[in-house]
Amino acid sequence: MRSTVGVVGWHRTLRKTLHSLSAPSSPAFLGPNLPDVWVPRDHTSPPTHFPESLQWANGHSNAVILEGKSIAKQIKVKVADEIRRMKSGIGKFPRLAVVLVGDRRDSHTFIQIKLKACDQVGIETVVAQLPQKCAESELLDVVSSFNDETDVHGIIVQLPLPQHLDEEKVINVLSPEKDVDGFHPLNMGNLAIRGRKPFFIPCAPRGCVELLLRHGVEIKGKRAVIIGRSKIAGLPTSLLLQRHHATVSMLHSYTKNPEQITSEADIVVADVGIPNIVRGNWLKKGAVVIDMGTNQVKDRRDHSFHVSGDVCFEEAVKVASAITPVPGGVGPVTISMLLSNILDSAKRSFEMI
Amino acid sequence: MRSTVGVVGWHRTLRKTLHSLSAPSSPAFLGPNLPDVWVPRDHTSPPTHFPESLQWANGHSNAVILEGKSIAKQIKVKVADEIRRMKSGIGKFPRLAVVLVGDRRDSHTFIQIKLKACDQVGIETVVAQLPQKCAESELLDVVSSFNDETDVHGIIVQLPLPQHLDEEKVINVLSPEKDVDGFHPLNMGNLAIRGRKPFFIPCAPRGCVELLLRHGVEIKGKRAVIIGRSKIAGLPTSLLLQRHHATVSMLHSYTKNPEQITSEADIVVADVGIPNIVRGNWLKKGAVVIDMGTNQVKDRRDHSFHVSGDVCFEEAVKVASAITPVPGGVGPVTISMLLSNILDSAKRSFEMI
Known part of the structure; x- marks a missing residue:
């Protein structure tokens, strides 16, 4: 059989498809x-059970601290250097568009951190700030217009969006080629399927693997347990560690005995969102622990806030062979990975890779 | 900020994107x-180790046989009935396009089975058969033309393709809305991300879950082990069982001690492609076993062939609480799931769902 129809008509179908990237009804x-819904545990109580095999480490810490700040700095220096050479070589530079809806204080803080990091390495930024009550069509138009602008190489839509806006619809409209957060389902699918190459890998999983690789942690053949399955961290980290040939188990709030499964893992990644939920007695002696949690915890005495991870650091550091601190672990590396994604996108746009 | 650029230009970007759905270089x-590469084990030898807890079952079988033929028949009857009513109601019916390249005997056999099943339920089929040495552009044109044809509701490109053809490129060109095999990365991504709805779920995982649900096997909170991670079965089954809130571990050829991890699972799914690799002593007493293997095995005596699964049935049936036979287990249900996917696509096209 030979095709007699040209490809023009085909594009018509695809255009239609792209307005609705998934099925309307839920099978x-x-x-x-x-x-x-995870049940927070009282993290002030002592561990209820501490296996004998772990007693050796009590009171002593041999763990390597997987410090993220210096790695983040190294990556930033490299990105800044490449951008400098790009500017002097072809007179062009990467540009990020940020879409921010509403007045959430944490969203504004996150955006400020990202904008500052971009500024430090020479990535130009443009921010579209929309009111809390903006219409969905208005938001979609803004994203679409950034898709169109050839000198915008990356687009971030800061999540979560206000309740009345359909996050799925907005992410679907985002061009996968500018989706520097890596949240578009096409990029997620190409991350899941072995041999495929997504345009972008989400920044937190990239940060996690960057930390492991830079510290010489072998991933292939290791048992990895991911605790928590958020779209931005847990899920893509499980997919990325599988691409690195770890044997991955994905734990979530419906998992029975997460402690027991975690205690078999060589690599433990926590992405729960509850401070100190992962205790020292969850861990195998010598495990490598990556803590993706960034929880605001109120001090009981002076009512000040500090950031706490999902892992009870004081306990875990006595059992693990290596562990990320919070703050200063995965966080800074994640931000530098965003810069790296934006640079990669610009290079692709300028046909430099 | 308000967008001043229309959406027309955006489509330009998307069209470009769709010609290349993933990044060119491999980070x-x-x-x-x-x-x-799995190392086949000698399946004629006795198990090297049989835990005491399993001895009870030796010689006795209490397992429910998860028979697939009758379930497949029920689904087929339902699909055929819906198509009959569709024809009499609106004078329309589903249509499947099959693209077959080259002379692989097994591919021709598989296609014959699918075409026959379609015929039985009233799905019209059209086959585009291309020569082994066809140019990639020719194949892409054929797929594109089927994308365009509004009266084609599903497209299957029979895999594997000859070596010189880029499978990824061909699957990417396929409209996600007609991808009844569910292999397009956009559909895979929407299967991976919780809350999202792919247009289609791949047929083997749907068959697996259909068997579990129809036999009243609870999935939520259960430990599931998937042995093997093929794009068509193991990978999407792991994603689908996660959507059903199982705690999923994904085993592959780089997994150390697959026996030990498998022995903790309530649900075991085998997708290895090696006959009888999963032995009885890999299983927890009472596990539910889904065998996705369909291996051609040569009889030593009369040199005839028979189909064997990945699980050593005679051993597993004594330990499991339920197990699928091969043949007659997942296979027939998988075919009926394809028919169901094609029907769903036609209904969507006719705006009946």
Whole structure:
């Protein structure tokens, strides 16, 4: 058989498809849509059970601290250097568009951190700030216009969006080629499928693997347990560690005995969102622990706030062979990975890679 | 900020994107691209180790046989009935396009099975058969033309393709809305991300979950082990079981001690491609076993061939609480799931769902 129809008509179909990138109805096959509700545990109590094999480490810490700040700095220096050479060589530079809706204080803080980091390495930024009550069509128009602008190489839509806006629709409209957060389903699919290359890998998983690789942690053949399955961290980290040939188990709030499964893992990644939920007695002696949690915790005495991870550091550091601190672990590396994604996108746009 | 650029220009970007749905270069971050080479084990030898806890079952079988043929028949009857009503109601019916390249005997056999099943339920089929040495552009044109045809609701490109053709490129060109095999990265991404709805779920995972649900096997909170990570079965099954809130571990050829991890699972899914590799002593007493293997095995005596699964059935049936036979287990249900996917696509096209 030979095709007699040209490709023009085909594009018509694709355009239609791209306005609605997924099926309208929910087949029961996809399973019940349950919220992930973890039960916080009292992290001030002593561990209820501390296996004998771990007693050796009590009071002593041999763990390597997987410090992220210096690695982040190294990556930033490299990105800044490449951008400098790009500017002097072809007179061009990367540009990031940020879409921010509403007044959430934490969102504004995160955006400020990202903008500052971009500024430090020579990435130009443009911010579209929309009111809390903006219409969905207005938001979609803004994203679409950034898709169109050839001198915008990356687009970030700061999440979460206000309730009345459909996050899925907005992410679907984002061009996968400018999706520097790596959240578009096309990029996620190409991350999941072995041999495929997404345009972008989400920044937190890239940060996690960067930390492991730079510290010489072998991933292939190791048992990795991911605790928590958020779209931005846990899920893509499980996919990326599988691409590195780890044997991955994905734990979530419906998992029975997460402690027991975690205690078998060589690499433990925590992405729960509850301070200190992962205790020292969850860990195998010598495990490598990556803590992706960044929880605001109120001090009982002076009511000040500090950032705490998902892992009880004081306990874990006595059992683990290596562990990331919070703050100063995965966080800074994640930000530098965003810069690296934006640079990669610009290079692709300028046909430099 | 308000957008001043229309959406027309945006489509330009998307069209470009769709010609190349993934990044051209391979970042080291994606991990080494290693082949999955399982070492076949001598399946005629007795198990080297049989835990005491399993001895009870020796010689006795209490397992429910998860028979697939009758379930497949029920689904087919339902699909055929819906198509009949569709024809009499609106005078329309589903249509499947099959693209077959080259002379592989097994591919021709598989296609014949699918075409026959379509015929039985009233799905019209059109086959585009291309020569072994066809040019890639020719194949892409054929797929594109089927994308364009509004009265084609599903497209199957029979895999594997001859070596000189880029499978990734061909699957990427396929409209996600007609991808009834569910292999397009956009559909895979929407299967991976919780809350999202792919247009299609791959047929083998749907078959697996259909068997579990129809036999009343609870999935939520259960430990599931998937042995093997093929794009068509193991990978999407791991994603689908996660959507059903199982705690999933993904085993592959680089996994150390697959026996030990498998022995902790409530649900075991085998997708290795090696006959009888999963032995009875790999299993926890009472596990539910889904065998996705369909291996051609030569009889030593009369040199005839028979189909064997990845699980040593005679041993597993004594330990498991339920197990699929091969043949007659997942296979027939998988075919009926394809028919169901094609029907769903037609209904969507006719705006009946």
